Amino acid sequence: MSELLNRRLTLLGEHSNLSLLEKCLHGIERECLRVTGEGRLAQTPHPEALGAALTNEQITTDYSESLLEFITPALSNPADTLDSLDKIHRFAYSKLGSEYIWSPSMPCPLPAEADIPIAYYGTSNIGKLKYVYRQGLALRYGKTMQCIAGIHYNFSLPEAIWPVxxxxxxxxxxxxxxxxxxYIGLIRNFRRYSWLLMYLFGASPALDASxxxxxSHQLEQFDAETLYLPYATSLRMSDLGYQSNAQADLTPCYNDLLTYTDSLRRAVATPYAPYVEIGTHKDGEWIQLNTNVLQIENEYYSTIRPKRVTYSGERPIQALVARGVQYVEVxxxxxxxxxPVGIDLQQSRFIDAFILYxxxxxxPQLANNECGNASSNFLTVVKEGRRPGLQLSRNDTTxxxxxxxxxxLDTIRPICELLDASHGTNEHIKSLEVQRAKVADASLTPSAQVLAAMTEHKEGFTAFSLRQxxxxAEDFRSRPLSAEEQSRFETTARDSLAAQAELEQTEEKVDFDTFVGAYQASILAISN
Incomplete structure (x- = not known):
């Protein structure tokens, strides 16, 4: 253990400081495709009974009209966060009819690109902007990639811990x-060590061949309709999943917040020749917000982001520059x-300890070769993390x-002990030991278990995923919400529909071209 880590653990272990660790906040966003009973992408609109995707803070859509996103509040007890996520699922299933929520990250068999519906957010200018942004994503990366789903884990340390x-x-x-x-230092370490999370929790070793x-690819054939890699942990996070030539040279420096925000600001203001060639309009209609490397800062694909809650109309970079980092989004x-909800409390306990680590x-700041090693280690583990004897790069050696x-895990253990002392449990240590068992036996990892289940049931990716x-679905439908909870969700849904309607009726009458221009100008006007 490093001297700095030891001193900090001693400091936080003092009686007057120990309770601070109970005040970390946890929020989860889960993306999930709506599918038919046959395991095909649902072509129906976002269910009105779930509310307006534009204004419902708990149930919205991500890229596609068929890609739900469930959002919990940020709560101090991760068990409460997961309970909130569970209730959102149960409410959603009360309104989905015969449709299902797709269980894995990699998508179901998808229709032709043209038939994947882009999420629609109504006729307000901000609703149109969200739609055009997604049209731009389709042009730049294709719709298929945008149908990949994941878990986003939001975590913050209490404000009172920083003076300590x-x-x-x-x-x-x-x-x-x-x-x-x-927080930026946290992110640097996350880049160094997040390969461990991919080994422990990666769960996408296979995908539908379509x-x-x-x-072209280097995957192996599992069956006629399924491709896989035998030692892969997360094809979702490999170059088969999220990828972008335009972003290949965009590696925001995590040496400090200023250089990070500057790099993203340049990306949203710098034209990229292939996008310039496409243009922003076709047949008089908007097809992307601009022709820059990024349309908006959230287009940048990253494994972790520094975040700050934004005010109405404020852009993420503006919030970071004005008020600093508030939390991280894994x-x-x-x-x-x-x-059932794609993540459980045991995993959450370990992620908390890992983030605190x-x-x-x-x-220290990332040296040039260290940046490359971090990326290489991550990609190696997502493609072949369970390969026996696998070697990674560290400090110019393997x-x-x-x-x-x-x-x-040895170094994280004292953090688990501190968290358990703070919470009066032994759950963090128990989670650590579960992860240690996975390191000893790769067959215990989720990625190995996916392939084992497919083999045992003699089924490909789609059949396995639909069965799960x-x-x-049976579990969620067997546990309906109480009448009070159901009513609360339904009220929220109705209120969100009313809020969208009011916005569309009362917003300032500015033509969309002017609105987009002002939105673009807002990022250029930021002064660090």
Missing amino acids: LRQDANFDGDDRDFQSES FLRGR RCLDINPFL CALHDS VDLKAWANEM SQVH
């Missing part, structure tokens, strides 16, 4: 700057198809994945 940690830091700025710098749309987690451990993983979706 600052006591042990040689830092000249104010508390807000220390907090932001600490997903590739005839592209974006690399696969949906576990064996779990990244936050409290030494985090190291056995299992040896490095066990070293990290049906199992979870």
